[in-house]
Amino acid sequence: MSFQFRHIVLGMLFLASFARAQVTTNLLYSKMDFFAQHELYDGNVIRLMGYTELIGTPIDLPSPVLIYNEGDSVDLGMHNFSQAAHHTIHLHGLDVDQATDGVPHLSFSIPHDSVGHYQFIAPHAGTYLYHCHVVSTLHVQAGMYGLLIVRPPDGGNTTWDGGYAFDSENAWLFSEIDTNWHQNDIINDPYVPGSTVEILDYVPQYFMINGKTETQLSNPETSIEGSVNDAIYMRLANIGNYGNRVIFPASLNAQLIDSDGRPLPSAINTDTVELYPGERYGVLLSPDTEFTGNVDVEYINMNTQLVESTQEAPVTISGFNTINQWEVEQEMIVYPNPTQNDLNVVFNGLKDYNGTLKIMDVNGKTVLVNNENLNENSTLSLNTASLDKGVYFIQYLSSYDNLLKKFVRQ
Amino acid sequence: MKSFAGIVVLILGLSSYAATVEEKIYILSDSMTCVDNTTFPYRTFNDFNAFSQNNPILQLNQDDSLSLWVVNFDSIDHNFQIEDYASTFETIPAGDSVLVGYKFVNAGGYIYHDPLNAPTNQYLGLAGMIIVKDHSHDSFYWNIKEHDSTWNDNLLHNVAVDWTTYEPDFFTINGNSNPDINADPLARIVGNVGDTLILYMSNTGNSVHSMHLHGYHATILYSSKSALEVGREKDTFPIHPMQSLVLRIVPDKEGEYPVHDHNLVAVTGNNLYANGMFMTMLISP
Incomplete structure (x- = not known):
């Protein structure tokens, strides 16, 4: 599968995500720029505040993506190297207890050169945000925000436990920049806790997807790439002060399936998704033809409801995957593909042969479960005659293995 | 903690029947005072012939009817309409009043307002909430609004804004x-x-x-x-x-x-x- 996030904190979690309900510990540094060093697409350079994984890493937009599995016991530490201001991490949408909520006067804030810890159980699988809640109007605009993703308990490629299966996923975080809010006297203000703070009028000049804008959008972080009949999961989130209208090409067959970390009561077929500050939506794309074009993202002024910018994110949908070929480099091989009846499955080098082999439809619903024992280098033959014609996923899941293949029942 | 009084209210709520709720509201002009004591001209509907910068919340139960007198104590004409309920409106000349009636068969939230010169009169404050309940749970009410403090005086004096x-x-x-x-x-x-x-x-x-x-x-x-x-x-x-x-x-x-x-x-x-x-x-x- 492709996975197109630029920053992956807890890469080890991904590798170990086949185990359930882990204890995970990670640390972020909160920092601010002493001098302007973040370059925008047109060469303009601005100061930022932000979170980084390493103390020596320059601040980038957005901050690193945090990824956990549902049920994980998380200890998220933050070392504040602001030199001045207090900072926090608000876990937006995770519904943590008050002490962990990251709001200074109701939880705690972390002064310079101090470490604080946010301990919680990762809740429902879904898309969330994290951001500083100290003078949030300014600190969020300054760059102290990022995505937080909770995967299903098994860490697999489904939207949630029993949810939709997908081949690849993209996460787009929308925001804006008003460069007047990135001047030195704002970024380096000590922000005495509890004081009233003057805020400039907000007139953004840059409208971003994952911190990129205009000509910067032609890169893997802000592009959709896939094949006909792929299931592509889009995680959309808005941390700006404008609304967003995301317009998908009709051939992507967009389905709105979740919001704010919860499944919708029913999926909605729509090529246009509006999301407003603080909201998240999950969209499943099912392209049925080859296509090259753009997804348009409009930025809507909350007061006038006028569109002030449209950003174009490239989309490339190529022909069918070569799913009718033996995939000899994988540990699970399925053939023939497409199949009209028997589907043969060959395993090589599994770590654990006591897992479960099942077939799911494109909605993630289990439609067939294998009851035969597995052995090293064994070949299984599954009768798919009872399945309707269409695209399916076959998944082998054990404590150490998580293998997913797509096949077509003709 | 549920109190005995709460239980009585619940029983009454469950055994209630469609009623006619009679209300009277007054259109008045005065000014809004903001959190930093900034003031600007403002108009609201009021429970009494005394200005408040928030509009009254009219509450009914599902299937109730509302019988509402709207009294215009302002110096200019106003209109009256309920958003998402009726496409027609009533005109209330300055110094006059009108009796309007509505039956609410669907629970939910509605907005009563003055649609005249839309959105000016509504923007200047003439918009409040109608609550139609089908439950007896503890409830809370937010009339959400924003204001451009430099615009109200212009709008009050018919100076165009963009x-x-x-x-x-x-x-x-x-x-x-x-x-x-x-x-x-x-x-x-x-x-x-x-x-x-x-x-x-x-x-x-x-x-x-x-x-x-x-x-x-x-x-x-x-x-x-x-x-x-x-x-x-x-x-x-x-x-x-x-x-x-x-x-x-x-x-x-x-x-x-x-x-x-x-x-x-x-x-x-x-x-x-x-x-x-x-x-x-x-x-x-």
């Missing part, structure tokens, strides 16, 4: 901004773990607001914008101009949690943080 440049500087819930919203018992969500709490929101302003709950997700019970929104479980709720939403919150833990507009410009007031749409909800064990 709505495409609208940039409000005050943000209120029931006429208050942080920290005064918490002192409004109609607005501040207070309850206990396991309670069913119902929140009625109406946006009588001209901006979109995006209200975010800390600590809890809530379920949308009613949306005047789209039935597709009903049943969604969310933590952030966009509400468009003249839209009403009804939410159900069932707190699973105690705590004091913020509730605020996540357009973070709207948590300011007159360019000061945090003098805008920010409050807390308080949930006890």
Whole structure:
């Protein structure tokens, strides 16, 4: 599968995500720029505040993506190297207890050169945000925000436990920049806790997807790439002060399936998704033809409801995957593909042969479960005659293995 | 903790029948006073012949009828209409009054307002909430609105403004901004773990607001914008101009949690943080 996030904190979690309900510990540094060093697409350079994984890493937009599995016991530490201001991490949408909520006067804030810890159980699988809640109007605009993703308990490629299966996923975080809010006297203000703070009028000049804008959008972080009949999961989130209208090409067959970390009561077929500050939506794309074009993202002024910018994110949908070929480099091989009846499955080098082999439809619903024992280098033959014609996923899941293949029942 | 009085109310609520609710409201002109004592001209409907900067909340039960006298004590004509209920409006000449009647067969939230010179009269404050209930749970009410303090005087004197440049500087819930919203018992969500709490929101302003709950997700019970929104479980709720939403919150833990507009410009007031749409909800064990 492709996975197109630029920053992956807890890469080890991904590798170990086949185990359930882990204890995970990670640390972020909160920092601010002493001098302007973040370059925008047109060469303009601005100061930022932000979170980084390493103390020596320059601040980038957005901050690193945090990824956990549902049920994980998380200890998220933050070392504040602001030199001045207090900072926090608000876990937006995770519904943590008050002490962990990251709001200074109701939880705690972390002064310079101090470490604080946010301990919680990762809740429902879904898309969330994290951001500083100290003078949030300014600190969020300054760059102290990022995505937080909770995967299903098994860490697999489904939207949630029993949810939709997908081949690849993209996460787009929308925001804006008003460069007047990135001047030195704002970024380096000590922000005495509890004081009233003057805020400039907000007139953004840059409208971003994952911190990129205009000509910067032609890169893997802000592009959709896939094949006909792929299931592509889009995680959309808005941390700006404008609304967003995301317009998908009709051939992507967009389905709105979740919001704010919860499944919708029913999926909605729509090529246009509006999301407003603080909201998240999950969209499943099912392209049925080859296509090259753009997804348009409009930025809507909350007061006038006028569109002030449209950003174009490239989309490339190529022909069918070569799913009718033996995939000899994988540990699970399925053939023939497409199949009209028997589907043969060959395993090589599994770590654990006591897992479960099942077939799911494109909605993630289990439609067939294998009851035969597995052995090293064994070949299984599954009768798919009872399945309707269409695209399916076959998944082998054990404590150490998580293998997913797509096949077509003709 | 449920009290004996609460049980009596519940029984009465369940055994209630369709009634006619009689109300009288007065259109008055005066001024709004903001969190930093900034004032500007303002018009509202009022319970009495005395100006308040928040419009009264008219409450009924499902299937009730509303018999409403609207008295125009202003010096100019006004109109009266209920958003998402009736496409027609009543005209009320200056110094005159009108009796209007409506039957509400659907529970939810509605907005009564003056549609004359739209959106001017509504923007100047003439918009309030009608609540139609089908339950007896503890309920809370937010009339959400923003204000451009430099515009009201112009609009009051028929000086044209360009709505495409609208940039409000005050943000209120029931006429208050942080920290005064918490002192409004109609607005501040207070309850206990396991309670069913119902929140009625109406946006009588001209901006979109995006209200975010800390600590809890809530379920949308009613949306005047789209039935597709009903049943969604969310933590952030966009509400468009003249839209009403009804939410159900069932707190699973105690705590004091913020509730605020996540357009973070709207948590300011007159360019000061945090003098805008920010409050807390308080949930006890």
